[in-house]
Amino acid sequence: MQSRSELPGSRRVIVKIGSTLLTAGGKGLDQAAIGQWVQQIAELRQRGIQVVLVSSGSVAEGMSRLGWKTRPHRLNELQAAASVGQMGLVQTYESLFKRHGLQTAQILLTHDDLSNRERYLNSRSTILTLLQLGVIPVINENDTVTTEEIRFGDNDTLGALVANAVEADLLIILTDQAGLFERNPSIDSTAPLVQQAGINDPRLSAMVGDSLSGLGRGGMITKLRAARLAARSGTATVIASGRETGVLPRILGGDNLGTLLIPDVSPLIARKRWMAGQLKLKGSFVVDEGAERVLQEAGKSLLPIGVTAVEGEFRRGDLVACLNQAGREIARGLTNYSAEESRLIMRQPSTRIEEILGYVDEAELIHRDNLVLS
Numbered sequence: 001m002q003s004r005s006e007l008p009g010s011r012r013v014i015v016k017i018g019s020t021l022l023t024a025g026g027k028g029l030d031q032a033a034i035g036q037w038v039q040q041i042a043e044l045r046q047r048g049i050q051v052v053l054v055s056s057g058s059v060a061e062g063m064s065r066l067g068w069k070t071r072p073h074r075l076n077e078l079q080a081a082a083s084v085g086q087m088g089l090v091q092t093y094e095s096l097f098k099r100h101g102l103q104t105a106q107i108l109l110t111h112d113d114l115s116n117r118e119r120y121l122n123s124r125s126t127i128l129t130l131l132q133l134g135v136i137p138v139i140n141e142n143d144t145v146t147t148e149e150i151r152f153g154d155n156d157t158l159g160a161l162v163a164n165a166v167e168a169d170l171l172i173i174l175t176d177q178a179g180l181f182e183r184n185p186s187i188d189s190t191a192p193l194v195q196q197a198g199i200n201d202p203r204l205s206a207m208v209g210d211s212l213s214g215l216g217r218g219g220m221i222t223k224l225r226a227a228r229l230a231a232r233s234g235t236a237t238v239i240a241s242g243r244e245t246g247v248l249p250r251i252l253g254g255d256n257l258g259t260l261l262i263p264d265v266s267p268l269i270a271r272k273r274w275m276a277g278q279l280k281l282k283g284s285f286v287v288d289e290g291a292e293r294v295l296q297e298a299g300k301s302l303l304p305i306g307v308t309a310v311e312g313e314f315r316r317g318d319l320v321a322c323l324n325q326a327g328r329e330i331a332r333g334l335t336n337y338s339a340e341e342s343r344l345i346m347r348q349p350s351t352r353i354e355e356i357l358g359y360v361d362e363a364e365l366i367h368r369d370n371l372v373l374s
Ligand SMILES: Nc1ncnc2c1ncn2[C@@H]1O[C@H](COP(=O)(O)OP(=O)(O)O)[C@@H](O)[C@H]1O
Pocket: 017, 018, 019, 020, 021, 174, 175, 176, 177, 179, 180, 181, 182, 183, 184, 185, 186, 207, 208, 209, 210, 211, 212, 213, 215, 216, 217, 218, 219, 220, 221
């Protein structure tokens, strides 16, 4: 993604909506505004765009339901507010999406869920399955079990981690400002809007500041950090005002709204770099000639039937090499099955996985989305 003219080509989009917007200045959930975003998301789905919603607002809604005027500082009270408010959030989304004939699913995640390899694969596969089923995943942090995140309030980062996990084309962060300004517009109303910037533009860090609203938490600092994280999977970010009429379809139509932050690499190079740089090889699959050919020529997934030997000890989600019969590495990727399971199912058709293991995680040993050629 290099410019706005490419935005209409986005097929998978993460939309993050912040507390300040959702709760109309702390007076409970703003049903009318939420109804507008829901309608816009339904419109995107109609166009065949997959949308994952990351929604804040549980603490703010919980405060309103409990009659609390100021955000508590005690962790247990914040967590209590979040769990009360989350009920309101899911009820609201469920009933509003239902009007458009769309089903919703609640997913509560911690940042750890997305950095642990095994849980990362599980979260990814659940979200992708929901998208294939046409369901709208509504994600928030699992505030009851987190400590750091709830204190700093960081659904911007969660949105980026989800974008990484499902390799979204675009992360849209809706907030109460028209985008990222050269200086905090809550302090200096004359600050110009940044319309577009490369994610590594060194001037950006000096522009962003904290939130002053008392409801939102991270301000622009966490939004910029989220955009940098999203860029690791080649995902572009737009930060825009949720109050702009028809904001989501307009952004995806290529309109000049908000701030577009352009990643420095394509998703494919990002995936390669991530696998090359961040993860340690834990073992290998030796593949037969047929599997070598389909991996290299057709870009297909690796199935257990094409594997003739399993080397090393590894778990689901670990990085594993694929070696040809001569022992040369031809690809590497994240395995869906442990070494022990892989030894049991190698040389077998995927239809036999359930019979052999008693369960089936995936038909592939390594899905092509988690595989890069060496
Ligand atoms: N350079 C900047 N451009 C725009 N907003 C900024 C900037 N620096 C700091 N901010 C602050 O960030 C706030 C948005 O962040 P936040 O309140 O956390 O919103 P949300 O609840 O949507 O996550 C703005 O209202 C503004 O006060």
